[in-house]
Amino acid sequence: MAKTLTQEFVKGLWAEIPPFRLVLGLCPILAVSKTVENAVGMGIAVIFVLVCSNILVAALRKIIPSKVRIACFIIVIATFVIVVELLMQAYTYPLFLKLGIFIPLIVVNCIPLGRAEAFAYKNGIAASAADGLGLGIGYAMSLTVLSSIREVFGNGTFLGATVFGPSFQPFKFMVEAPGAFVCLGLMLCIMNAMGKK
Template structure:
């Protein structure tokens, strides 16, 4: 029992790491990872939605009729996304301004709906929470890592503190949109190389 919970939790951290292994939810991955702070903030918001929606979907899995399950999932997910949006406005307004439109867009993030459909709709609540937590942390770490690479090369800082001397010329390409694709591609490549061994 405890073993299988651990398994559901850890699969999100490596074997099914959302952006790099499942290659899902790339919109926020590409759009908000100009800095570590934005990446982790976005990741945590998504994690909260994932855990809550997974739990509720799993709890209601025997009540929700199969034909309207997607509609029900969307209602549940949209509710939690709106809650996150309100809470972020109330407590971390600066981060909310930076992430902007990408917070409401968590509704259509395919990781959230994907986990509800593929996992939470078929498994018990405690398993669904473990799954949501694992996927969420994996997603947060991926965004943080991508943000760290892009921020350090593109702006020469990590979490706003300068890394290199004053002579450092920021490689601004990395914090712009094309840099996101290049960086994601290189990280996918790296992940595949490591995974091969």
Template sequence: MAKTLTQEFVKGLWDEIPPFRLVLGLCPTLAVTKTVENGIGMGLATTFVLVFSNILVSALRKIIPSKVRIACFIIVIATFVTVVELLMQAFTYPLFLKLGIFIPLIVVNCIVLGRAEAFASKNSVLASTADGLGIGVGFTLALGALGGVREILGNGTFLGKTVFGPAFQPFTFMVEAPGAFVCLGLMLCLMNLVGKK
């Protein structure tokens, strides 16, 4: 367990990048990645929750009785999710309208609970912060990449700006639900091809 903080951080970016390697948290991955903006917004909201819940769970890990640990984790996570929800309503209302129900659903995102249970409850505060940040950034990048591919192909735009000329015929299949599955599958396949030793 003698990993450095950098290693804890970096592992979230490739070795354990949530949607592609752990294949966790697929609900927001598939549902909100219609555009880059949505994907990154969702990723950042999740990162916030991950980092703070990891810090608090790790700080309280010696106090929390093991029999009620899941209940305690959920209270911590739900608190931070509500904080994010309120802050998003106050400062980024249009994005909040687009992400809608998926913000409160971060509570049941298995990445967050998984990190609390598998990592933060056994490691120091600093290591848990690095872990939460790494996994969160990895999740954000993954959602951004997926959103990017879907937005470019399905809409012909990137971050709302037109990429191709007016002759481009949007491949609308990509912005619909089945397109999300196909796109995720292809990206998983690509990750495995590249990562193969």
């Protein structure tokens, strides 16, 4: 194999960081990045699903007939998503209430399916695990950064703790949907400018 495991892992953190480089998984990133707490919860859920589904798809890649591979990927991904959903309901119910529909929506989120199709179906188990972990952490990081900006400026808090003094006027625009688009656009712009050197 040309690339080492470390390379597979690291590329997810910068070179192929999901929302910015691959521009995948934007729907949840816009909705869930209102507060840092939600973003971290969502990030952990995605990491879990991505790593597990990548490993399983890689393990089964020789058995899965190519004509029905997408259906097989969806079954694998959906299974792990429901596992996450049930565990969240059982142990972190308030977080489950906040994330709501976006947990089941990980199924149709392009990241796990995209990685299964583009990577895990063609590579070994270890490489796929590294790829899933890298991209998952990359996704969680982007969510955390975006949500930090939105929560700090839009609400004046970070993880629920007040950042600015009482005189701070929250920039409400940031926690609304348009704020998410503008913020994401600016981050994409910065990332592209940095990558162009």
